[in-house]
Amino acid sequence: MGESMEQLAALRRSIARIEHRTPAEAASLVATGHDAIDRQLGGGLVRGRLHEVFASEAGDASSAAGFAAMLAVRLGGALVWLRTDEAEAQGGGLFAPGLGEIGIDPGRLLLGVLPDPLALLRAAAEVVRCPEVGVAVIELWRSPRPLDLTASRRLSVAAEASGVTALLLRVAADPVPSAAQTRWAVRSVVSKALEAGAPGHPALDVELLRQRGGPGGQRWQVEWNRDRASFHESGCDETALPGALVSPAAGGPAGTGWRRTG
Amino acid sequence: MRIVALDRRALSLGLMPGMMLADARAQVPDLAAVDHDPLADDRLLERIADFADRYTPLVAIDSPEGITLDITGAAHLFGGEGGMAADVERRLEGLGLTLRHALADTPQAAQALARFQSAPSADEAMAIRRLPIAALQLEEGAEVALRRAGLKTIGDLAARPTGPIAARFGEEATAALDRLLGRADSRLKPRRPAPALYCERRFAEPIGRTEDALRVIADLAGEAAVVLEERHGGGRRFAARLYRSDGALSDLMVETSLPVRDPAAIERLFRERIDALADPIDPGFGFDMIRLAVPRIERLAPTQLQLEGGAISDDAMAALVDRLSTRLGRGRLRRFAPRDTHLPEQGVLALSAVDAERAEWDKPEPGEPPLRPLHLFDPPQPIDVIADVPDGPPHRFRWRRDHHEVIRCEGPERIAPEWWRRHDRSGLTRDYYRVEDSAGRRFWIFRNGLYGKEQSRPGWYVHGLFA
Numbered sequence: 001m002g003e004s005m006e007q008l009a010a011l012r013r014s015i016a017r018i019e020h021r022t023p024a025e026a027a028s029l030v031a032t033g034h035d036a037i038d039r040q041l042g043g044g045l046v047r048g049r050l051h052e053v054f055a056s057e058a059g060d061a062s063s064a065a066g067f068a069a070m071l072a073v074r075l076g077g078a079l080v081w082l083r084t085d086e087a088e089a090q091g092g093g094l095f096a097p098g099l100g101e102i103g104i105d106p107g108r109l110l111l112g113v114l115p116d117p118l119a120l121l122r123a124a125a126e127v128v129r130c131p132e133v134g135v136a137v138i139e140l141w142r143s144p145r146p147l148d149l150t151a152s153r154r155l156s157v158a159a160e161a162s163g164v165t166a167l168l169l170r171v172a173a174d175p176v177p178s179a180a181q182t183r184w185a186v187r188s189v190v191s192k193a194l195e196a197g198a199p200g201h202p203a204l205d206v207e208l209l210r211q212r213g214g215p216g217g218q219r220w221q222v223e224w225n226r227d228r229a230s231f232h233e234s235g236c237d238e239t240a241l242p243g244a245l246v247s248p249a250a251g252g253p254a255g256t257g258w259r260r261t262g
Numbered sequence: 263m264r265i266v267a268l269d270r271r272a273l274s275l276g277l278m279p280g281m282m283l284a285d286a287r288a289q290v291p292d293l294a295a296v297d298h299d300p301l302a303d304d305r306l307l308e309r310i311a312d313f314a315d316r317y318t319p320l321v322a323i324d325s326p327e328g329i330t331l332d333i334t335g336a337a338h339l340f341g342g343e344g345g346m347a348a349d350v351e352r353r354l355e356g357l358g359l360t361l362r363h364a365l366a367d368t369p370q371a372a373q374a375l376a377r378f379q380s381a382p383s384a385d386e387a388m389a390i391r392r393l394p395i396a397a398l399q400l401e402e403g404a405e406v407a408l409r410r411a412g413l414k415t416i417g418d419l420a421a422r423p424t425g426p427i428a429a430r431f432g433e434e435a436t437a438a439l440d441r442l443l444g445r446a447d448s449r450l451k452p453r454r455p456a457p458a459l460y461c462e463r464r465f466a467e468p469i470g471r472t473e474d475a476l477r478v479i480a481d482l483a484g485e486a487a488v489v490l491e492e493r494h495g496g497g498r499r500f501a502a503r504l505y506r507s508d509g510a511l512s513d514l515m516v517e518t519s520l521p522v523r524d525p526a527a528i529e530r531l532f533r534e535r536i537d538a539l540a541d542p543i544d545p546g547f548g549f550d551m552i553r554l555a556v557p558r559i560e561r562l563a564p565t566q567l568q569l570e571g572g573a574i575s576d577d578a579m580a581a582l583v584d585r586l587s588t589r590l591g592r593g594r595l596r597r598f599a600p601r602d603t604h605l606p607e608q609g610v611l612a613l614s615a616v617d618a619e620r621a622e623w624d625k626p627e628p629g630e631p632p633l634r635p636l637h638l639f640d641p642p643q644p645i646d647v648i649a650d651v652p653d654g655p656p657h658r659f660r661w662r663r664d665h666h667e668v669i670r671c672e673g674p675e676r677i678a679p680e681w682w683r684r685h686d687r688s689g690l691t692r693d694y695y696r697v698e699d700s701a702g703r704r705f706w707i708f709r710n711g712l713y714g715k716e717q718s719r720p721g722w723y724v725h726g727l728f729a
Contacts, residue, residue: 066729092637
């Protein structure tokens, strides 16, 4: 029994050598700050790998982009964000103060806007190969033809070689097999209201669809705390649920008192 | 219709520019005439000026038909002035042009000699004195007046005191005379400013492979690096110009975000540039000269080249920025810089990453949820809104054919128009609301104009989306 275990381990090592993969233990893990998610991931998100974030509807694009930005805050390092002209037109341009509100220093962001998905993937390959980059967010809308299994495998190999964490942000696309380490689906969810019925901190419904070498298929509702740069359990109060809908106009911001802003 | 220009043969038949075409046809019935196309003439002249760039970087166009070169210190490369003139004639022969050239101490003298000299003369000063008055290129009236006064050549005019000439024929006449005789300071106005530094290499046999050309560029970068190092400088822009033996040119330009002088880095950027070209460089019959120019030299401390990779060094990121900007085009890679304005869509400058310095941004207020959206629409997108009262918060809205029920709302945050920036003090006050719909999507919407004061029916817009 012991002998076969040893053989198995040796076999795994030689496969890893053939695939030029450093075993996951050696790569560093970055905790998300959300206990249940970290437990599920076996400690955290693996740095230097390809991770996919899906927004199945275009309406969730900002939530998914926000999730990618939050992961980038956790991962740290220089951030390069690549998108297409189409994404800029349909989903709105990335707004630097808004990135700052999530916790990213806009001064350290490099934004690449490419004419088409093919050019984007080429640029992405270049960026992911560059070890000075901390996180590369590669934003693609729908399912363009150039993004196939080979392309994602290429990104994943480049990420492993350089240690750059590649976040493939897929908007209005359905999950398909790929070489990603983890695959997430993100939806927006009603936030916990602040005083006077004001929208609260970013709240997301995050589903871990798949992870390489681990269980997938769990779902959490998380809230992002910018000041602590961490995810935590969304403490959604009962009144915040759509069932107990209170019209803000009827309830009135003035009626329940003001929240100090600015 | 009048005749603008004639070829040598037509001139020998007694035709003159300025004649009526009908008169000319009466003299020479089978005269071939084409429409005058000044734009095409200019283009040809530009092309020849580009070609002449191989002799000296100081090239000026002297409209409508001349090109002036400052060959100070350049003639010896072609075996003296005579050798250079012969080289120009040999190379331009193929274009079917009739050339006249002249060499003189001042640009005006050279131009006048090339245009008006009728017989060769041993001495430059003598030649200028023999030129007709027309060489001054004065207005029609002044020229006729000079001729009526019996002053037919430059020599006639130069022999007289300037005071009476200026009084009678205008200041312009004496000024033009001074420039022609070299008495006044007259300079060439080159088409392009001369680069701060350039290195070039000429080949006895044209080279045909792009790979070889690239190696020459690397060599030239090495030569440039020596000079740059002496001056403690570096370049942020490098322009390589490949001169094809048939006169065509290829220009390649690379830029860097920090000053560099490392030949390997410069060569790498040129390689990227060539790889990224949509249509590859056509060497044709080969390049016979390559020039690498550094338009401006900037300060670069000598220590920078010895810096070895740190954790995240600015240099390493700068190299990536340079490589990507060279490959993707300089406008494609951007960095954000804040701008001092209240209008959100104007508050951010997206600068080309090659040019931009890393900007400092304000930290958001602790404890607050995001008050500014992650995605911003420019221009804002119009929506249909139902509100309880016209100047109240929104209740329900329709955007991109979907209905959104507002369940959370905060606002208004009032952003006034920047009247101090506009002459007519127009512009509408915007009332911004952060709203969340029943699906948990968060929007930044605004009412454009104060109800009842600025607008009777203010419009509503979605300006941004929160995470």
